[in-house]
Structures are given as structure tokens and as C-alpha cells.
Amino acid sequence: MQVFLITFGVFMLVIAAMAIGYIFQRKTISGSCGGLGSVGIEKECDCPEPCDNRKQKLAKEAARRKMLSEHRII
Incomplete structure (x- = not known):
């Protein structure tokens, strides 16, 4: 049980550190490899x-x- 609590505490510290870093940097969260666009695939299929x-x-x-555009009153 002690190992579980220590592990849980470490994970909570890491998550809190990531949250604080996100709050201060105000960057969008993104993957490290750039997604499908980086390999030349424009859509999923x-x-x-x-x-x-x-x-x-x-x-x-x-x-x-x-x-909608035809019925819009401007």
C-alpha cells in the first residue's frame, strides 16, 4: 500500500507541474511528432x-x- 501511495503522489506532482507549466506558458498542447500532417496525409482516410x-x-x-446564407437578413 505504501508503494501505491508513493507512486500516486509522484504522478500527482508530475501532473501539477505540467499544469503549472501550461498556465505560465499559454501554449497549446500538441503532440511531439506533429500528427498526420507531418507525413503528408491531409485527411484521415x-x-x-x-x-x-x-x-x-x-x-x-x-x-x-x-x-442559411440565403435566408440571412443583413
Whole structure:
């Protein structure tokens, strides 16, 4: 039980130190390797042509945006 408490305390100290560092530096938290963009993949599936379901979702979203922009009163 003593080992568990010591380990838990060490983890809490590390988490607190990271939180304090984040508060003072005000940087966004990011991965160390830059993610998929660093290896040339622009999207998750990296397919040349989206599937039918994706095309339908994109068409619905485009229609929704068009409708909202046409009905907007300025």
C-alpha cells in the first residue's frame, strides 16, 4: 500500500507541474511528432475519392450552408 501511495503522489506532482507549466506558458498542447500532417496525409482516410455516404453528408452540409446564407437578413 505504501508503494501505491508513493507512486500516486509522484504522478500527482508530475501532473501539477505540467499544469503549472501550461498556465505560465499559454501554449497549446500538441503532440511531439506533429500528427498526420507531418507525413503528408491531409485527411484521415487519404482516399482520392470520398465514399457515397461521405458525398451525401457533404452535399447536405453544403445545402444547409446555402440555405442559411440565403435566408440571412443583413
